[in-house]
Amino acid sequence: MPTDDARPQAPREPDRKQIRRWRQYLADERAEAAVYRDLASRRTGEERDILLALAEAERRHESHWLGLLGDDVGRPLRGDLRTRVLGWLARRFGSVFVLALAQRAEARSSYESDVDATATMAADERIHEEVVRGLALRGRNRISGTFRAAVFGANDGLVSNLALVLGIGASGASNATVLLTGLAGLLAGALSMAAGEYVSVRSQRELMEASTPGQHAHAALPHLDVDANELALVYRARGMSPDDAHERADQVLRSLGSTQAPAFGMPAAVDGEQAEEHDTIGTAMGAAAASFCFFASGALIPVLPYLFGVEGLAAVAIASALVGIALLGTGTAVGVLSGGPPLRRALRQLAIGYGAAGATYVLGLLFGATVS
Structure with missing residues (x-):
């Protein structure tokens, strides 16, 4: 050195x-x-x-x-x-x-x-x-599955409910209608997000489990033809080169009588990668719960001014400011955890959220002018 x-x-x-x-x-x-x-x-x-x-x-x-x-x-x-x-x-x-x-x-x-x-x-x-x-x-890797659901849930709640509330409010609807719409959007969105995350994560884990070697294959090992060594085909099918596959298969067959026989599956490095993938995906219930809670907490923020009786442009301004602060916070958290520039991630979240909300607000104004 x-x-x-x-x-x-x-x-x-x-x-x-x-x-x-x-x-x-x-x-x-x-x-x-x-x-x-x-x-x-x-x-x-x-x-x-x-x-x-x-x-x-x-x-x-x-x-x-x-x-x-x-x-x-x-x-x-x-x-x-x-x-x-x-x-x-x-x-x-x-x-x-x-x-x-x-x-x-x-x-x-x-x-x-x-x-x-x-x-x-x-x-x-x-x-x-x-x-x-x-x-x-x-x-x-340990937190990425739940963290992903939490961040996506919070951002979806913030952006979708702000867009919904501003769009309905801009159309000229009453304060009570806007509030009811916001609360309905909160509950419906949270339940939808939780169900979607549960199905998504559960399906991912089931697909990964379907790719791991079946337990019944262990019982067949002692009866394999050592000369034919068809076990090597298993490893070749999983991406190993012919030489590496034969070497791995010979190792497994030679150690059948040993008390420390290697597992039937792929080598330890590959098995470890599969375990890491399971950890990265997270649990279905954990992802669903995080998604529900964070979507609901995010969706509640744009409704707060209407809950306290604020109306008109004042409610729009307060809701937009609160959501902006929250979007900056989630963007910063993503930037810190990913090792990227926190300020850039925060401003990106803010721009996306305000862009979506601004579009629905303009549509609400146009719709209100049309019906009036």
Whole structure:
């Protein structure tokens, strides 16, 4: 592993601006190491070891800046705001969202363009990003099925009911009619979403289960013709090359008398992928419940002004503002969890929601003008 590079060396007498930058780097490295230690304290086994190794790497970077600063270390500075917020979240939650934020923090490293940081340190930060991405992936897979249903449910509730309420309201209908329409849309949409998610997830899991080897095949193994080795056809049908399929089949047949005989199914790597796919899809009831609850909570927001007796343009403005805030929140959550830019995801959600609601509002105005 390289220990130095061809970058220009720091001047022997750095100016105050340079010292200030080094001290900030030092503070950020210390804060990031603390985040990884806090996350490690909430985990066990391999994940804990990986997080502690990341903290140790940040300590090496800390030593680099201490060496450059020498007697100019001064009073410890605080890490930047993002790192401090990340540390606060790590100490209180330690969730996949924190890992996703840590992934983005590693991606923002400016070491590649800083002449005072070594190429090794810049490379470390890039590798750290991939390490944290891998850790976050495990959590994303565990929650992605329910999270998908929750986000889709909330956004559908927000957008569809806002569009429904604004469209009916713009047509000149009474406040009571708009309120009744909104509540009916809430219940009907929530039930429809829950039923759709249940059927979708249940069907996905049934299709995957239908693709796994049947249990009755185990009983047939001892009676197979070892020379013909038709078991290899099973593995070839599942995508293995002829040579790999024969090797796998021979391994299974040779170990029939062993107490640790391998499973009849695909190799462990493939079996593990199937298990991960089951985790990613989630449970049918969990997806349905999340979809119902989040659709209902989202659909309730545009109805709130009408529930409290607000009418006309005031109700439209309040409902639109409340839904806008909620859309920004769900978009930000998606951005954080996916590792993408949260602001861009939030603005995209807002634009889509307002676009749909604006279209139905205009149609409501046209319809109201026609019937009048």
